[in-house]
Amino acid sequence: MPPDPAQPFELYGKGLGPLLFVCDHASNALPPAYGSLGLSASLLETHIAYDIGAAAVTRALATHYGTNAVLARWSRLLVDLNRGADDHTIVMKLSDGAIIEGNRHADRREIESRIAEFHAPYHAAIERAIAARRETGIVPVLVSIHSFTPVWKNVRRPWEIGILWDRDGRLARPLLAGFARTGFRTGDNEPYSGALENDCMYVHGTMNGLPHVLIEIRQDLIATPEAALAMAARIVPVLDEALTEMGAAKLAFTRPLPAGKGVTMDERTREQVEAAAFRRLVAHLRERHDVQNIDLMNLAGFCRNCLGDWYREAAAGHGLALEKDEAREIIYGMKPAEWKARYQKEASAEQKAAFAAAKKTHN
Secondary structure (H helix, E strand, O other): OOOOOOOOEEEEOOOOOOEEEEEOOOOOOOOHHHOOOOOOHHHHOOOOOOOOOHHHHHHHHHHHHOOOEEEEOOOOOOOOOOOOOOOOOOOOOEEOOEEOHHHOOOOHHHHHHHHHHHHHHHHHHHHHHHHHHHHOOOOOEEEEEEEEOOEEOOEEOOOOEEEEOOOOOOOHHHHHHHHHHOOOOEEEOOOOOOOOOOOHHHHHHHOOOOOEEEEEEEHHHOOOHHHHHHHHHHHHHHHHHHHHHHOHHHOOOOEEOOOOOOOEEOHHHHHHHHHHHHHHHHHHHHHOOOOOHHHHHHOHHHHHHHHHHHHHHHHHOOOOOOOHHHHHHHHHOOOHHHHHHHHOOOOOHHHHHHHHHHHHHHO
């Protein structure tokens, strides 16, 4: 189905399977009002304008799985759909040494206009595709397809495929293992890092608590339509195996933790982490036969912080990296600084001494 000329995205296919494919850099086309952004036709055929081969792989995968996909209709040079609205690289004025003449004088008003006209509708289309699945009881699994150059700054890149991910390894880990088993030279967060806050997978995957991954494919392996189809056929069995390994129990909605980095847990993992932290608390209290309940009340802040540390350790055991303040925010139910401002009274000298002694003994 050709893209709707009234929309800045292409909705390919009509199926609503669990997999939802997206392609942020699918096209090198530009709206007529923007001309060529001052670039030659030859430059618009290079990687600075789009991810070569990525759209063909995306459509082939969506066709195979009988599901739909959301693809960008316009070039990343107009506005980068894989960037947050506040990212300073969302409209590039210089790309791989090429001056983007049509972007040179783009001020904040122009950038916001492009975000409203092209960026926001693309992301709204992805959210609608997610919502349509949820309404039928399907847990969406998001797969973003990108491609990368074989050489960057005169350095040859050895990877054939890269798996980009941040905090949610439910799909990424089995994919890494699967591609390695099948002989792919596979990069773990190579050639880029998946930890880009407010990128497409962060917004629609992490913040929705959905399994997700970004697959980067080296462009020389998918530079022709035939090569792209062949690559899609090689990806399918690895993706099938990874989805099976994830298991139905892990295909559950997860809720982003209330901290800033958006770590997600499925309910089973959350229960296991909380149980481990509780066991540490019980063991700690059993050791504290030297103090009375009133003393423990005075040391409430100390106990909350201990719980935060134990929660953090338990989460790490499940491969989830929490910062200290993130773990404590979960225990406090709000940011620790906010809790202290609302509820914490200045401790007496006696209480401070008791706190210091307890900390020295039990740390």
